[in-house]
Amino acid sequence: xxxxxxxxxxxxxxSITGQSQxxxxxxxxxxxxxxxxxxxxxxxxxxxxxxxxxxxxATFTSGKNGGFKFKSSLFxxxxxxxxxxxxxxxxxxxxxxxxxxxISLGVDKNKxxxxxxxxAGLKYxxxxxxxxxxxxxxxxxxxKTSLQNLGSVFNEGGQIYFRLINALNDAERQLRLKxxxxxxxxxxxxxxxxxxxxxxxxxxxxxxxxxxSMSVQDLFDAPQKAYDxxxxxxxxxxxxxxxVSPGYSWSKKRWDSTSLVGQYLKGFGNYERPWNFDxxxxxxxxxxxxxxxxxxxxxxxxxxxxxxKVLAIDDKKNPVIEFExxxxxxxxxxxxxxxEDRNRLSFNTILRVHITKEIIVPLAxxxxxxxxxxxxxxQFNWNLENKRNNDSx
Amino acid sequence: MAEHTKKAAPKKAKRSKxxxxxxxxxxxxxxxxxxxxxxxxxxxxxxxxxxxxFGENIPQNQKITTDxxxxxxxVGQATGNQMVSVSGSAPAGGSISIEVKKGxxxxxxxxxxxxxxxxxxxxxFYTLD
Numbered sequence: 001x002x003x004x005x006x007x008x009x010x011x012x013x014x015s016i017t018g019q020s021q022x023x024x025x026x027x028x029x030x031x032x033x034x035x036x037x038x039x040x041x042x043x044x045x046x047x048x049x050x051x052x053x054x055x056x057x058a059t060f061t062s063g064k065n066g067g068f069k070f071k072s073s074l075f076x077x078x079x080x081x082x083x084x085x086x087x088x089x090x091x092x093x094x095x096x097x098x099x100x101x102x103i104s105l106g107v108d109k110n111k112x113x114x115x116x117x118x119x120a121g122l123k124y125x126x127x128x129x130x131x132x133x134x135x136x137x138x139x140x141x142x143x144k145t146s147l148q149n150l151g152s153v154f155n156e157g158g159q160i161y162f163r164l165i166n167a168l169n170d171a172e173r174q175l176r177l178k179x180x181x182x183x184x185x186x187x188x189x190x191x192x193x194x195x196x197x198x199x200x201x202x203x204x205x206x207x208x209x210x211x212x213s214m215s216v217q218d219l220f221d222a223p224q225k226a227y228d229x230x231x232x233x234x235x236x237x238x239x240x241x242x243x244v245s246p247g248y249s250w251s252k253k254r255w256d257s258t259s260l261v262g263q264y265l266k267g268f269g270n271y272e273r274p275w276n277f278d279x280x281x282x283x284x285x286x287x288x289x290x291x292x293x294x295x296x297x298x299x300x301x302x303x304x305x306x307x308x309k310v311l312a313i314d315d316k317k318n319p320v321i322e323f324e325x326x327x328x329x330x331x332x333x334x335x336x337x338x339x340e341d342r343n344r345l346s347f348n349t350i351l352r353v354h355i356t357k358e359i360i361v362p363l364a365x366x367x368x369x370x371x372x373x374x375x376x377x378x379q380f381n382w383n384l385e386n387k388r389n390n391d392s393x
Numbered sequence: 394m395a396e397h398t399k400k401a402a403p404k405k406a407k408r409s410k411x412x413x414x415x416x417x418x419x420x421x422x423x424x425x426x427x428x429x430x431x432x433x434x435x436x437x438x439x440x441x442x443x444x445x446x447f448g449e450n451i452p453q454n455q456k457i458t459t460d461x462x463x464x465x466x467x468v469g470q471a472t473g474n475q476m477v478s479v480s481g482s483a484p485a486g487g488s489i490s491i492e493v494k495k496g497x498x499x500x501x502x503x504x505x506x507x508x509x510x511x512x513x514x515x516x517x518f519y520t521l522d
Contacts, residue, residue: 089437132485133440151480155447223512
């Protein structure tokens with residue numbers, strides 16, 4: 001119990017530490033605006049986040065072998081310990097290797113329900129075509145055109161409005177300029193045209209109709225719509241990871257297991273509610289629990305083929321509910337116990353519910369097809385992002 | 394000595410040609426005497442993105458991106474109240490900040506022009522002396 005409390009406190013500390021950095025509002029972005037901004041960026045599927053975290057992820061797992069796990073990209077760790085601003089794009093983009101390298105540390109319960117197994121993990125994405133931050137979306141023709149349309153019409157309407165204000169007498173000019181600047185400040189953060197002066201919106205509407213035969217609403221909405229589609233299509237691209245994770249038994253004071261895991265994800269189908277092909281090949285090297293061998297002589301190979309489907313999305317196209325079905329086949333390559341069936345076969349399902357943009361709760365069920373038996377566990381995944389400094393330097 | 398005189402003559406001719414150029418430039422400068430050189434810079438954080446610029450004397454399709462090219466450009470603008478329009482796409486989860494300077498003097502600070510949205514537009518105001 002004491003161990004579980006310690007584990008919970010460590011988890012809470014890590015989560016709160018990360019969250020305080022996440023939620024600390026900068027001078028130019030309060031929490032509500034940040035939520036709005038995140039809502040404007042379609043979130044990746046929970047499966048994507050589980051396969052490779054963006055910055056940090058804390059996971060609590062219930063059930064027989066449950067525990068706690070904290071994952072971070074190498075870049076995320078560098079950020080925690082660096083006093084320099086590593087977010088500048090020139091540096092950030094050059095460090096893709098560190099962003100695609102994930103380190104994890106966790107503790108699991110053993111058969112006796114004691115928190116005993118320490119597990120470390122090193123994961124690297126050999127292929128990661130899903131990273132939105134590596135893509136300049138202004139290179140997509142539709143986004144580029146809609147942004148240029150918006151910018152030029154916005155400018156033309158704005159310059160007319162600006163000249164009209166500058167033609168006023170001094171006192172009124174100062175007053176109107178101040179109001180225009182204040183409205184612009186609000187608009188820069190919200191990107192809601194309702195925050196702009198009505199006369200300006202009317203002017204932009206007139207210019208838009210005249211130049212592009214487009215309503216002001218379409219003019220403002222077009223870039224984000226094109227972005228959402230491009231971003232969702234990006235989340236369907238390939239992701240190939242490879243992980244090594246040794247396990248250490250605290251009570252036995254020895255390395256007890258090592259796992260090698262290769263995973264490949266590829267999306268297809270409707271980009272709004274995509275399918276994801278999820279294939280995993282694992283090999284677990286374990287110590288002989290009977291104590292006959294002193295090394296990791298027991299070897300179990302597992303192949304899992306699954307399909308994940310986003311079932312429901314919100315109005316910003318972020319996934320809300322995902323469902324995955326998978327067939328898992330295992331074979332004891334070496335070190336089988338007397339009378340043990342070397343073959344294993346199970347049917348797995350995972351229901352992932354996105355509680356918020358950062359919190360995902362997967363419910364996993366596993367049905368043993370050879371020796372009919374059902375067991376399951378509930379997880380709590382918290383995707384954290386370090387936002388220590390969002391201001392410019 | 395004679396050689397020296399021969400060589401000096403064409404040099405003189407060249408100088409007289411060159412003197413016409415500054416005259417033309419002077420004419421241009423006289424026309425736009427109130428134009429001031431303004432440098433507009435974009436600072437990107439947490440990934441790739443791009444921003445388009447629109448405004449007085451700013452060439453069509455002027456942009457700054459993380460792909461390649463400089464992170465700033467210079468434009469001549471008249472004195473008084475100025476306004477530049479921008480539209481662009483900030484890095485996913487990151488930001489673009491825009492700074493306007495005349496020489497070393499900051500006319501509009503990067504911290505006042507931070508855009509974090511996947512797609513955005515907005516105005517940047519400043520006064521040019």
